[in-house]
Amino acid sequence: MDILFxxxxxxxxxAAQIQLLEEKGxxxxxxxxxxxxxxxxxxxxxxxxxxxxxxSAYAQEDTPINNNDEVAIIPPVSGG
Amino acid sequence: MIKILSIVDTIDPGTVYAALAHPKSGGICVFVGTVREFTDEQQVVGLEFETYEKMALKEMDKIAEEAIAKWQLNNVVIQHAVGKKGVMEPVVIVGASSAHRPECFEACRFLIDTLKATVPIWKKEMFKDKSVWVSAHP
Known part of the structure; x- marks a missing residue:
């Protein structure tokens, strides 16, 4: 699973991206x-x-994440 | 109805104004966000923006659709710049045009306020001796 930062x-x-390998936990x-x-x-x-x-849509705390999902970490936004 | 949503390197307010012109519009309202030279009395050299473009465009579309549903608008523009910007340079532009001015004034305010709250864009303030991601820490 790739995670974007x-x-x-x-x-x-x-790094802009890390890969979480298949593992327990x-x-x-x-x-x-x-x-x-x-x-x-x-x-x-x-x-x-x-x-x-x-x-590419805001997720809830209980949203499941799967291997083929594109997952991104969104720190406080500050556009404008 | 023309809707323009984009992430760009450079903002050209003249082009955006032209895109907002519409024969059924009696008013065009545009807000341009620019780089301010001082934050808490510290001199800012410039700002650097980055985005998660794919998601930013989706969020911009949600904002535009919400504005279109709420007010009678002819055109809507939401455009944000990325990369390094110097003092006084434009970094964001939003605008709307409508038959009468109340709709475009209100829509314009809504567009910029919502963009700042939800669109995944990040700004780093560059000072002479340090740089800080804005709003990152409490």
Whole structure:
């Protein structure tokens, strides 16, 4: 599963994209992905907000994520 | 009804104004967001924008459709720039045209306020000695 990062999360991870390999404990919902990332990258837990997009639409905490989904991490937006 | 939604390198307000002109419109309202030189008394050298373009265009479309459903509009434009922008340069432009001015004024405000809240675009403020992702931290 590929995960895309933007803005400050790209700086925190040090990459625009990472691949989560098939393994036990791989996140299966938006909520579990967020806690997985915040544990792996403690700086991510310090952000004002952290949203997740699944297939380029805002997802809910209980939205499932599958291997073929395009998953993106959306830190606080600041356009305009 | 013409709807123009795009992510661009450079914003040209003249072109956008021309795209908003419509024979049934008695008014065109345009908002242009620009780079301000000071944030909390610190001098800003420039802003750098990035986006998740595929999703940004979808979110822009939702905003435009909501405005079209809410007000009687002839044209709607939402355009945002990416890359580095210097002081006074335009970074975003939204506009609407309608038969009478109340509709386009209200729609224009809605377009920019909603864009700022939902469209996945990020801005980094560049100062002389540091750069900061805007709104990232509480």
């Amino acid at each position: 933007f803005g400050i999360t790209k700086d925190i991870v040090g 791989k996140p299966t919902t938006v909520a579990s992905l967020k806690s997985f990332l915040c544990q792996k990258y403690p700086e991510m837990a310090k952000l004002s907000s952290l949203a997740v997009a699944v297939n």
